Amino acid sequence: MNVSFGAWALTVAALCVLIAIDFAIGRKPHDVSIKEAGIWSAIWVALAVAFGLGLLFLEGGQPAGEFFAGFITEKSLSVDNLFVFVLIMAKFAVPSQYQARVLMIGVLMALVMRAGFIAAGAAIISTFSWVFYIFGAFLIWTAWKLVQDARHEEHHEDYQENKLLKAVERRFGVADRYHGTKLFVLENGKRVMTPMMVVMLAIGSTDVLFALDSIPAIYGLTEDPYIVFTANAFALMGLRQLYFLIGGLLSRLVHLSYGLSIILGFIGVKLVLHALHESGVHVPEISVPVSLGFIVLVLAITTTTSLIVSKKQNTDSATPPR
Template sequence: MPGTTALFAAGPETVGSPRMWAITVAVLAVLLLLDFLVTRRPHEVRMREAVGWSVFYLALPLTFGIFLWAWFGSTAAVEFFTGYVVEKSLSVDNLFVFMLLLAAFAVPAALAQRVLLYGIVGALLLRAVFIALGAAALRSGTWAFLLFGAILVVTAVKVFRSALRGHEQETDVSAMRSTRLLRRVMPVTDDYRGSRLVVREGGRYALTPLALAVVAVFATDIVFAVDSVPAVYGVTEDPFIVFTTNAFALLGLRALYFVLRGALTRLRHLNHGLALILAFIGIKLVLHWAHGVWPQVPEIPTLASLGVIVVVLVTVTLTSLRADQRDRLRGS
């Protein structure tokens, strides 16, 4: 197939070719359609189903990374895997916030995965916008690296302070402007009406609590996009790799939520680790900017970044589990 050969023969510079974008978006659309078909009939997700889908969505980025390595070389593959690890670690913290939102809106267990799926679609759309804006900023000059680095360092400080306070203070549904505005604009039913977002009552339309939960998830997606997109641009400048790392990290969130639902509360040191990762990538971006201005300033290699990120995640997981075990021993 001459067309296929021409597509991949040119090397790493063709990673983000129009054809690669078209294929990726098409595959992504098919996967999202599959998710909607799975959640079409509301049901409570069992552990076996959640684990099966989680394995599937973990195999996808692994296969894609191997594909990048085979066709475009190790640089693109290492950037993808590093960015994916960063996005996946940030998405686990996002799941905790989603868990708080689902509890705050008393979302029935059978509808939880539909809310999560709406949140994933919204996050993908927002990430695409932020990625395009980030790419435009990078093309305009190296100052964008300094800006992204500053954003990540400030975010790291906020995440660390939040970790010291505890997750329970992070989400206040009643204070969200989006949900307050919706309640002023349209009436809201007292109970859920299956998977419907809008119903007609008394000759006028009304929102269901499910619609408020979805809007709240969308609102938090905006905050997550502001944090995560600059973090991946700290790993790679290729918008295609930035987009695919975000897409693969988000696709498996619905299933991963039900796998980690019980374990999320035990990862008490996760935010401490995420703060370190964000600060590290922020410093990496600042050094990259400084290297462009003063060549004698060293840069941090992507492979070294991957090592640091993995070590931090493993460390905070082990310390969280050890602290949880220590508390249980004290309780007994």
């Protein structure tokens, strides 16, 4: 899809306006209700659907299908990210009224950094077609690791600060308590970070690690940087509301890791087949409609089985022993 500079500028400007509106509404620290989270989640999903339908009308079925496949994949991967966000919030004891602000800034940081990943990925792919072999192998390995972690119940057990975050804490120092929404304060004449700043950096830097999975995954569905960027943007910008909307359901999605591993493995195989095709080897390629249908089917099955198993476990635990 040939996207002009003007279209890129208009898209980024529109996203900035939406972000500004979202920021203005959530400017005052408060506890986010289920109703508020539900309304804004519906708005972001509706905007994504409207954007996809706009692509369908203006560019045809192929770009629209790639966008929806990418959006659904990124959205499902972002749900997995929420497990870690819950652990980060607990580790840093973030007061409930400040959690929305933390997620808003953290997600905004992640979006800016992901734009860099997307640009780099587009440049590499356009120059080195063999990189699809690497992307495919990496996704297949990630899928296998997800399965192993899920089988041994090691997935998302604890959050450990990364080396970069620890280095920043040593360099600037950290205050011993929250100071509202302030990011820096003066203590004994020295400017130090507040825990609010630390947790925002934790959210943002952690999402960069998640991008190592999600960016190759979406490039397995489309090679168009514009679609990759917009699918990531819509998936990320609804993440804050999704955190509050399904936070209580996360522990019930017991099969989510299995579903994501199947999806990542599927896209990994798709990337390898595409790389072989580009190398002149006559192999079948997986179409966008097949990819979209497969992703939706896997998510529907794993969500359903997760809720059934969780309900059964709750029923068994509530039944008194005889």
